[in-house]
Amino acid sequence: MSEIQVGQINSTDGSTAITTGADGYVSFAKTQIGGRRNLIINGAMQVWQRGDFSVSDRGYFADRWKDYFNPGTSASQLTSGLPDGFSSGVSYESDTATVLRFEQRIEGDTSTILNNKQATFSFYVKGSTSLDGVTVNATLGVASTKDDFSTVTVVANGSFMALSESWQRYEATLDLTGVDVSNGLSARIATGNCTVGSILYITGVQLEVGSVATPFEHRSYGEELAACFRYYFRMHPTGNYTRYADGYWTNANNASVNVYFPVPMRANPEIDTTGVANDYIIINGGSVYNLTSLPTFNRGTQTADGSCIFANILATSTSNGTAGNATQLASLAGGNWVGDFLGFQAEL
């Protein structure tokens, strides 16, 4: 067996690419092979806190993934027929729209690493028969001000690839030379024109520094879930009177309860509910009462950087409380809790 002992390997421009230490450790100057290469959260579409997505929802499907300018689509989790090594993906269908497009918004503090560099966008994709030959491509857009995506300017377009009914890996290097992306990035994927009923299947989305598409960086479900909690957190009842929050009655009508988040949220979050007040109950002693209006956000307790660690919310049930009594906000009983939830959203 032949051996080469080497302390350093240079790239073609003479700069250090790989350094090997006497202790056997190896460092890569461009960090293409180390962990945490992927700037995308939930790139393998494993986390679906909100569940499947219908045309009326217009927003998020798999955590962190959002349709844009495109209310005519529906999405569901794909759990079979995936590329080797993947357990989840998305099935994204055109109900009325003629283009399928969605995005993930990346915070400026994260995207800054791509300033003035090459970025490589990759994902696994296939289409239904009606998408044969239709193109798919990736683009990158920059937020107008720090973490404000109300206006996005597209700064780089990836090459176009024709879809087929077999999984292919899309790979495109986007040139961000001279571009400041520290306000935050919108990482977008879009098809060309398609017919109603067309379905796009996709997983393994990765955005990384450099001009090479490295293998998809698999992260554990727990890691991805924790990363998603920064932007959205939803509690689901698992039985009668599942407790969401603890607190006390401020008077006969109102209770003040706190929800503690498993991960500090990006900002004070808005409250996401079923939209039906009497899907929620509040406890006074041994009795439970339906809310008469949906819970409202009261105060957020934040860390110095503005992340929200817990939210105080108000629950109202007319004339059923005893001021000063402890209470809990909970789900319904008798099986009527199925499908209910209480969520918190601090997306970009």
Added chain:
Amino acid sequence: MEQRNITSAQYATDPLDGSNVSITAIIDGKQWSVPLDPANTTYAEIMRQVEAGELIIQEAES
């Protein structure tokens, strides 16, 4: 620019001091309780529409 369809908005108050603390809004047909936090994207969108004269936030019920 993507604009969300906000059809109503009303302040809600903290019962301890009566100050405005959130906005109850109907957005794309669904009710949300939105904190008064400029870093919250939905609050920022509400205020953008208010400044553009497209939305009025009602005072809290007394």
